[in-house]
Amino acid sequence: MNSSVGDLFGGSGRRVRDEIWGDIPVNRAMRALLETGPVRRLKGLRKLGFVSGSFPSARHSRLDHALGVYHLTALTLKRITDSGAYLEEREVQGALAAALLLDVGRYPYAEAVESIALPENVGQRELARRRIEDSEVAKVLLSEWDVEPHNVFRLVARDNELPIALTPTEHLTRDILFGSLDVDALDSLVRDARAAKVPFGLVSFEGLLESLRVVGQENRALLAVDEDGAGALQSYVFSRYLMSYNVYGHHALRIPHAMFARAVQDAVQDGHLTFDRLAEEDDAGAFNLVESSAPEGSSTAALIRRLSERRPYGRALEIDPRHHSYDSLIRLATDATWRRRVEEAWSRYLTRYRKGTAGPYDILIDTPSPKLREVGLHYIRRMPLPGERNLTDWEGLSGMHEGILEDFASPLHRIRVMAANKDLVHSVRRHAEELFTIAKEVG
Numbered sequence: 001m002n003s004s005v006g007d008l009f010g011g012s013g014r015r016v017r018d019e020i021w022g023d024i025p026v027n028r029a030m031r032a033l034l035e036t037g038p039v040r041r042l043k044g045l046r047k048l049g050f051v052s053g054s055f056p057s058a059r060h061s062r063l064d065h066a067l068g069v070y071h072l073t074a075l076t077l078k079r080i081t082d083s084g085a086y087l088e089e090r091e092v093q094g095a096l097a098a099a100l101l102l103d104v105g106r107y108p109y110a111e112a113v114e115s116i117a118l119p120e121n122v123g124q125r126e127l128a129r130r131r132i133e134d135s136e137v138a139k140v141l142l143s144e145w146d147v148e149p150h151n152v153f154r155l156v157a158r159d160n161e162l163p164i165a166l167t168p169t170e171h172l173t174r175d176i177l178f179g180s181l182d183v184d185a186l187d188s189l190v191r192d193a194r195a196a197k198v199p200f201g202l203v204s205f206e207g208l209l210e211s212l213r214v215v216g217q218e219n220r221a222l223l224a225v226d227e228d229g230a231g232a233l234q235s236y237v238f239s240r241y242l243m244s245y246n247v248y249g250h251h252a253l254r255i256p257h258a259m260f261a262r263a264v265q266d267a268v269q270d271g272h273l274t275f276d277r278l279a280e281e282d283d284a285g286a287f288n289l290v291e292s293s294a295p296e297g298s299s300t301a302a303l304i305r306r307l308s309e310r311r312p313y314g315r316a317l318e319i320d321p322r323h324h325s326y327d328s329l330i331r332l333a334t335d336a337t338w339r340r341r342v343e344e345a346w347s348r349y350l351t352r353y354r355k356g357t358a359g360p361y362d363i364l365i366d367t368p369s370p371k372l373r374e375v376g377l378h379y380i381r382r383m384p385l386p387g388e389r390n391l392t393d394w395e396g397l398s399g400m401h402e403g404i405l406e407d408f409a410s411p412l413h414r415i416r417v418m419a420a421n422k423d424l425v426h427s428v429r430r431h432a433e434e435l436f437t438i439a440k441e442v443g
Helices: 003-011 028-034 037-044 049-053 062-082 089-100 124-133 136-145 149-156 168-178 183-196 205-210 227-248 251-269 275-279 283-293 299-308 326-334 336-352 394-398 402-413 422-430 432-441
Strands: 015-018 022-025 212-217 220-226 314-319 363-366 378-380 415-419
Touching: 015 062, 022 062, 028 037, 028 089, 028 136, 037 062, 037 136, 037 283, 049 251, 062 089, 062 168, 062 183, 062 205, 062 212, 089 136, 089 149, 089 168, 124 136, 124 149, 136 149, 149 168, 168 183, 168 220, 183 205, 183 227, 205 212, 205 227, 212 378, 220 227, 227 378, 227 394, 227 402, 251 283, 251 299, 251 336, 251 363, 251 415, 275 283, 283 299, 314 422, 326 336, 326 415, 326 432, 336 363, 336 422, 336 432, 378 394, 415 422, 422 432
Parallel strands: 220 378
Antiparallel strands: 015 022, 212 220, 314 415, 363 415
């Protein structure tokens, strides 16, 4: 290891104080990256968006999270090199840079805006590419980190298919960042739980790290934990469930996000706003931009005003995958225009037949966040069970087969229907079956 990489692993005398992980070493290359516009912008993006309305202390930023991901990545890479594994120095540098840049492609109020399924919505992948390859970040990566910007982008690009021609170290880096180990989720769990003051993020990263092993299988280096890490791995999995149910899926977070998403969608489809322009802003700038772009009397103006005044819609219905109408509603997640047609059809039906009074944006449908990521870390038993292969997977460790896992996760995938006032909430509940039938018919 050269001195630069050694600094990133703890040799530098400079530190930044993180409230979760303590002192994080900072060297010249890291400071240069922190001073770029795309990374500074992360300071103005709240990690949990509108959640501070119900969890007032949860005001931490995506920059806080980026530093945490960077730190956990550095600790993991050091653990791997200390165990005797050989990693190319330049690829280690690229991995650390990617950890710090993992969120540069995120929108303001990302959970809301990124869920708007419109062709005009520039995806996280493309935004990350622009900010890593076509901005001042690229110059810093070349001059201070001695890595190619495109190679860093390949590490942070969350494609359904892996980028081609990844090196073994790059495969391992993606496993660390958001794959089998997933330090992105690990830092989120601990940081978000601490900030929201809930007792769910009880994850021992030290326990996982101490038990971490790199094993070879089919010409790939895989991350695994030995038996000593079983408790830490189980804590990690169940903490994800508890945080998803109680914080990430909390109605006080989901309802404002659905309202903001509809406000942005209508502004874009009415020609008053573009996703490209929105992507340049931090949270405060984005809110002001949407507000100033909305003509008086528009749906966008009304929804933004209610958000400003903290007058969220009320919960009318919640259904999960076990409900008979779930499949007809979950399809709306893939087409925001289709979802809006259903929302407007419901409003017209209730108003026309005097079952309620609703304007075209007074009923909103919130489809759930993506499913929990699978548990990718393999598990090494000292004494494999009869007939069991070593390495085993999460099912082998927990005994939870696919059917049990689906039932276990069902409550996390709730679809919510919300309405603008109490009378409309009651009307939606009374006529739910009629509304579900209409949703199936609206094409």
